[in-house]
Amino acid sequence: MKTESLTYPLLSRQWCWELVRNFSDGGIVYNLNHHKQLSLFYIFLTVDTLLHKQNFNHFQKKRESKAKMMMKGEMWSNLGSTMAAIMFIYAMFRQYVPPQLQDYISRYSKKLSNLMYPYVHITFDEFTAEGMKRSEAFLAIQNYLSGRSSAYAKRLKADDVQDSQPFVLRMDYGEEITDEFNGVKVWWAANAISSKPQQFSSYPASDERRFYVLKFHKRDRDFITGTYLIHVLNQGKVIAADKRQRKLYSNSAGYGWSGFRSTRWTHVDFEHPATFDTLAMDAKRKQEIEKDLIKFSKRKEYYAKIGKAWKRGYLLYGPPGTGKSTMIAAMANFLNYDVYDLELTTVKNNVELRRLLIEISNKSIIVIEDIDCSLDLTGQREKKKKKDENEEMDPVSKRAKEEEKKDGDVTLSGLLNFIDGLWSACGGERIIVFTTNHVEKLDPALIRRGRIDKRIEMSYCRFEAFKVLAKNYLDIDTHPLFGEIGRLLEETDMTPADVAENLMLKSDEEEDETCLKNLIEALKAAKEEAGKKAEKEALLKAEKEQKEKDQSVQEDVKQDATSAKEVKENGFIH
Incomplete structure (x- = not known):
């Protein structure tokens, strides 16, 4: 390149003069005097100079490109060597440096990095209070970010569908979105960390830690902690109230809980249509409730x-x-509350019963159905016979049985503490509902005043309740057969479920009057059956009384015979 650049002007001049002479001698251009030949020479010289310069620039760029590629290769090679050296040093550091010194170095390294790092991070965990209670702040942030996630996040999660509304979209874990409020820019990130190595399973991690991280510049600390977070919490609660879909919860089996943050309640959408308007009950009693x-x-x-x-x-x-x-269901729809159906037979012990209570949200109804059948909570103590049997058992078997009973039962004391003990104050605006078919079997301590504030007797169907059912099923308010039905309902005990079964149209061709006549026949049959049952019970009662009377007479005769024998043997009467 240097030789070409030095000889380039001489070669160009000679080439141009030769070209001018060829133009003149060959007759291509006539009558060229010396000045014109000189002008033509400079024209050719200029063109030739531009062509050579372009060629020179091309070679120069090619050489620079090769140099850059070599520099990049050297850079990546150096970077790889540096990373390998750092990994080796880190491994040696973790292997041979004492843990106390590692903590010391790590702590001061973070302090040094914080001096140069201008951003502040705030973490919002899903659970608080040692993992025992779900954070309301986490739920509010989740609702607040749901609208922004659908607009800005690249990876989303579709949770569920509410009636005719579209999917409820939330940003997926590992995603980050930007939010701006009053000119201040912040970043929200959703994260999930599994605290235990997971085996292959199609279900999500049961002990997974989920949390949101808020990042902002340190100059905006006062604004974020004082104004922005309050705005996020308030907006999240408003969004939750507007889009709230009530849930029906059921507790999972206690023995299946694999972690402290394991899901103890599973739920579905609560869609029961019952209301007080459709409830078969006297109107005055419904208004009172x-x-x-x-x-x-x-x-x-x-x-x-x-x-x-x-x-x-x-x-x-x-x-x-x-x-x-x-x-x-009517109470839940009236108050717009969630429903927690507590199945006591799946609860392992009193401790897990308290954990279930802690996870129950506010504005909820806790239902324990058929309390007389769920557990042995009737207040009846063990008989002396069972006590004697336990005394006859060997010490090892007796201790094993006591431990099994201790670990595997919910006691009456535990349930009472659940209802109105110290743990019952964890949360508010809750209604506890017990149902039973035999109120006389329940322990008085369970249903005393203070624990049970209101008792509602759900009795047999009477005429006022029948009119509600007739309106619901047949859409009629009056009918000539109502008088006979009202008289039979006062004389016969029939449940609202049985009345409703007779009022339900079996086909489109069936008429209202047919259903009413079917109900009348059913009431007459029930009345006749009740009469026969009463006669049979009266007969059995009379036979029992006669049997007891005969037995009493026999005992008196036996006693008299014994007394007479003693008189004969001893010669005197006691």
């Missing part, structure tokens, strides 16, 4: 004033089919 519920929901300050937990207990009792479950 509605007023009681409204009064409870508005007395937060009153309960705090008197020093009691904000809760209320109901006992629904009556024969099967009288609408106890329907009453619970």
Whole structure:
């Protein structure tokens, strides 16, 4: 390149003069004097110079490109060597440096990096209080970010569908979005960390830690902690109230909990259509219950004033089919509360019962159905016979049986503490509902005043309840057969479920009058059967009384014979 650049002007001049002479001698251009030949020479010289310069630039760029590629290769090679050296040093550091010194170095390294790092991070965990309670702040942030996630996040999660609404979208874990409020820019990130190595399973990690991280510049610390976070929490609660879909919860089996943050409640959407308008009950009694519920929901300050937990207990009792479950659904729809169906037979012990209570949200109804059948909570103590059997057992078997009973049962004391003990104050605006078919079997301590605030008897269907069912099923308010039906309902015990079964149209061709006549026949049959049953019970009662009377006479005769024998043997009467 140097030789070419030095000889380039001489070669160009000679080439141009030769070209000019060829133009003149060959007759291509005529009558060229010396000045014109000189002008033409400079024209050719200029063109040739531009062509050579372009060629020179091309070679120069090619050489620079090769140099850059070599520099990049050297850079990556050096980077790889540096990374390998860093990994080796880190491995040696972790292997041979004492843990105390590692902590010391790590702590001061973080302090040094914080001096140069201008951002602040705030973490919001899903669970608080040692993992025992779900954080309301986490839920509020989740709702607040749901709208922004669908607009800005690249990876989303579709949770569920609510009626005719679109999917509820939230940003997936590992995703980050930007938010701006009053000119201040922040970053939100959703994260999930599994604290235990997971085996192959199609189900999510049961002990997974989920949390949100808020990042902002340190100059905005006061604004973020004082104004922005309050804005996020308030907006999240408003969004939750607007889009709230009530849930029906059921507790999982206690023996299947694999971690402290394991899911103890599973849920589905609560979509029961029952209301007080469709409930088969006397209108005055329904109004009384509605007023009681409204009064409870508005007395937060009153309960705090008197020093009691904000809760209320109901006992629904009556024969099967009288609408106890329907009453619970109507109460939930009336107050817009969630429903927690607590199955005591799946709860391992009193400790897990308390953990279930802690996870129950506010604005909820806790239902324990058929309390007389769920567990041995009737208050009846063990008989002396069982005590004697335990005394006859060997010490090892006796101890094993006591440990099994201790670890595997929910006791009456544990349930009472669940209802109104210290743990019952963890949360507020809760209603506890017990149902039973046999109220006389329950322990008085379970249903005393203070634990059960209101008792509601769900009795057999009478005429007022029948009119509600006729309106629901047949859409009629009156009919000539109503008089006979009302008379039979007063004389016969039939549950609302049985009445509703007779009023349900079996086909489109069936008429309302046919259903009413079917109900009349069913009531007459039930009345006749009840009469026969009463006669049979009276006969059995009379036979039992006669048998007891005969037995008493026989015992008297036997006693007299024994007395006469003693007189004969001893010669005197005691």
